[in-house]
Amino acid sequence: MTTPPPQPPEQPELLPGMVRAGVKQAQAKARATRERKAAGAAITDVDPVARVLVDTGLAHLDRPFDFAVPASMSEAARPGVRVKVRFAGKEADGYLLERAATSDHTGRLQPLRRVVGAEQVLTGEVADLAALVAGRYAGTRHDVLRLAVPPRHATTEKAEDEPTTAAVVRAPSHPEWAHYPHAAAWLARLGSGEAPRAVWNASPGADWPRLLADAALAAPGGVVLCLPDGKDVARVAAALDEASPEAPQHAVLTADLGPAARYRSFLRLLRGQRRIAVGTRAAALAPVRDLSLVMIWDDGDDLHAEPRAPYPHTRETLLLRAEQVGCAAMVAGFARTVEAQHLVHTGWAHEIAVARQPLRAAVTVRVTGASDHDLARDVSGRGARIPREVHDLLRHAVQQGPVLVQNPRQGYLAALACERCRTPARCPACTGPLRLGTPTRAASCAWCGTEAPGWACAECGHRGLRAPVLGQARTAEELGRSLPGVSVRTSARDDVLASVPDKPVVVVATPGAEPVAEAGYAAVVVLDTWLGLGRPELRGEEEALRRWANAIGLVRPGGRALLVGDPGHPTLQALVRWDVAGFAAREAENRASAHLPPASRMATITGLPGAVDDALTLLAAPEDAELLGPVPDERDAERSRLVVRVPRRDGPALSAALGELQRVRSARKLDPVRVQVDPMSL
Known part of the structure; x- marks a missing residue:
């Protein structure tokens, strides 16, 4: 015989008064909610339109959009504040640029969702400047404003x-x-x-x-x-x-x-x-x-x-x-x-x-090459890396105070080559350049880090290595042996010295990492000038002179500077005369004859080959524009690069054309490309 399932206990019957009270309470709560939403949705009567620059990340939407200002936010919604808005079905950040009485939009305006903080972080002047910078570099205003306005820190505010x-x-x-x-x-x-x-x-x-x-x-x-x-x-x-x-x-x-x-x-x-x-x-x-x-x-x-x-x-x-x-x-x-x-x-x-007289009293700049004795000792034929004149200057100047030696490369042996045929040593795993980080470890790849203890030259089979380029650590080691009893310190990217006291010390530093001497350096030595002058870049010689000038600028009044290189090279001679203006004028003339900046304006478009081809098709370049490429990008063989060059007078037109290109590509959701106007290097 089947047992019937247990029945749930009967619920007590609600009294009619309790039902009516619950209904009234629910109705009152719903009415209060509707009134609160209605009050929040009520639009203010004074300047009810807020023009907001919305952070969408899309170039074709880089313009102000109109939103309604709720009455509850009328006082807080001031020009320059951060706001939250509903945009394309999502909540987005933005800056309120201005308030207005009317809008060109014919439909219903979405209300502001929230005012984030009371601080007017974006001034009208900076907003206008962001628009100018974005136009100059074919970018968006929000990308510029990310540089201008730091993230909010509420506690500090x-x-x-x-x-x-x-x-x-x-x-x-x-x-x-x-x-x-x-x-x-x-x-x-x-x-x-x-x-x-x-x-x-x-x-x-x-x-x-x-x-x-x-x-x-x-x-x-x-x-x-x-x-x-x-x-x-x-x-x-x-x-x-x-x-x-x-x-x-x-x-x-x-x-x-x-x-x-x-x-x-x-x-x-x-x-x-x-x-x-x-x-x-x-x-x-x-x-x-x-x-x-x-x-x-x-x-x-x-x-x-x-x-x-x-x-x-x-x-x-x-x-x-x-x-x-x-x-x-x-x-x-x-x-x-x-x-x-x-x-x-x-x-x-x-x-x-x-003036010329104070300049003569400030510093004496000389250039030294290798002597006949040094050439006889150096089998490479280039000349000794540290000539005898440098050692003489260091021994004399270090007695008067700190001495700076600028070395262009960091590390120990920054590059290696075959000892017999001078072929650059390459990693057998990834073909990257080999280097020696310390004197106690085997040569390793500068790209993948793989050690190559059994390396052999691919050209001649020889296993010996030589170092055409020495880092600051190896240079300091050599100088320490030649200057017994003198403290030698290094300063490079991984360990930068901020300053050195006014004591006898030799500082070997890479460019940009030179510490400041309390009373200035008694002498400055610049090594391997051939390396800076041999950079195959548009600004190679200009950058070399800038680095050397910054090092020499740390000398104390009446100090000396010695550069190791070709005494007849025009760039080195410009430093000997401290004629940086003449050097810049000659460099400008050479660039003008080759139609290079600043006589012209240039831009690069880099991306996947198909994306660059699309950009080339869509670009409405100025009439006098030259299109160079596309060619494979040297930094990434899978990508292409297009160079656009125009006369300087057409620079604004080029920026406008590139900006329109970015907007069209953004609206069509095409593959991205990187657009750089007047890049530092080509």
């Missing part, structure tokens, strides 16, 4: 405001300005509120951080000062603190500050608590109030070129800003780039150079 520091404007006081005949007139015009523009080349041994600080403090309004790296930023920041100890005038903007510190510096400039922005390339877009001066130091350094799209250069960004605002500008450095020379040649800027 809500922290109590510090009091605004009173602006201190003081006349230049550094006595070294007297060595530059036209500096006094430029500084006087700057202090009176005019907009003078100059290209300044510092003399060797100059206290350039203090001179830049002097110029910044002489400006009557805001200042933007950009430097290549954090080491230079720290030197200028210290000089500003020393020149204005009673009240801080500057804020530092560098990528290595960290989110909170960087955002705090950004807010100090935005709120007017500091008037001088000192930093690396992102500082070019700093929200400085009442801008009166922009400056850049060492504009030839490739660190000034932004590695992210749209790849703007700091110098060009600052020049666009100077034109936009109508403020003063200074392009400074020990060397002079061809672009800076073009500013002087066209009259856009005036030259500030050291």
Whole structure:
């Protein structure tokens, strides 16, 4: 007999009063929700339209879109704030550019979803500058604004405001300005509120951080000062603190500050608590109030070129800003780039150079080759890498203070070749170049790291290796043996020294990693100049001279500099005379005859072969444009590269055509290509 399943217990019957109370409560809650949503959806009567630049990442949508401003957000939705909007079915970030009374859109406007923070982080001046930079480099405004506005740090934003520091404007006081005949007139015009523009080349041994600080403090309004790296930023920041100890005038903007510190510096400039922005390339877009001066130091350094799209250069960004605002500008450095020379040649800027007599007293520059005795000892025929004259100078100068030796390569043995036939040694696994990292380990590949203890030359079968290029570690080892009792230190990318004391020491450093000596170096030696001059690049000789000039610039007044190379080479002779302006002028003439920048404007389009072909078909280039390629890209054989060249007068038209190309490709969802306008290297 089957047992019936157990029945669930009977539910107690609800009383009619309880039912009515529950219904009323639910209705009241629903009514409150509807009223709250209606209040939030009600559009304000005053300027109900918000024009928002939405971060879509798509070039064809790089324009403001209209949204409705809810009444509940009317006070918070101010120009420059971050907002959240509903766009293409998703929530997106954006910047509110302006409020308006009407919209050209005929349909219903979507309301703003949220205002993110009360801070107006995007000023009208920076928004307009971002549009100029994006147009110049065929990019999008949001890509530029990612460089201009750091990520929000809510805790820092809500922290109590510090009091605004009173602006201190003081006349230049550094006595070294007297060595530059036209500096006094430029500084006087700057202090009176005019907009003078100059290209300044510092003399060797100059206290350039203090001179830049002097110029910044002489400006009557805001200042933007950009430097290549954090080491230079720290030197200028210290000089500003020393020149204005009673009240801080500057804020530092560098990528290595960290989110909170960087955002705090950004807010100090935005709120007017500091008037001088000192930093690396992102500082070019700093929200400085009442801008009166922009400056850049060492504009030839490739660190000034932004590695992210749209790849703007700091110098060009600052020049666009100077034109936009109508403020003063200074392009400074020990060397002079061809672009800076073009500013002087066209009259856009005036030259500030050291007088001949102070220059003779500042440094003595000489070039030495190999003597007959050295040639007899060197079986390669090139001459001794470190001639006897270098050893004599090091032994004498190190008794007076620190000595700098610039070595162009880092590591131990940076490149290896067959000892018999001089064929470069290659990795048997990936054909990469072999090198020796330390004297105790076997040769290894610079690409894949594979060791090759049993290497044999593919040409002649010989197993012996020689080193045509020595790194700074091996150079320091050789100098340590030749200078017994003298401390020898190294400074390179993996271990950079910030400074060295005023003591007898030899510092072997790679370009860009030279530490600063407290009282300057007693002597500077530059090795392997042939290596820098042999770079097959458009800016090869210009870059070599810049690196050598920066090293010689660290010498103390009255010091000596010795370069090992061909005494008759024009680039080395330009350093002997310290004629960086003449070198830049000759380089500009050579480039003009070859239709190369800055006499022309160039752009590269790189991508998969099919994508580059599509870009070539869609590109509406100016009438006088030259199309070079497509050819296989040297950096990646699977990709192609197209070079577009136009006369300089057609530069804006080329940028506009490339921008339209990016918008068309984005709208059609074609394979991406990389577009670079005026790249540092080709």
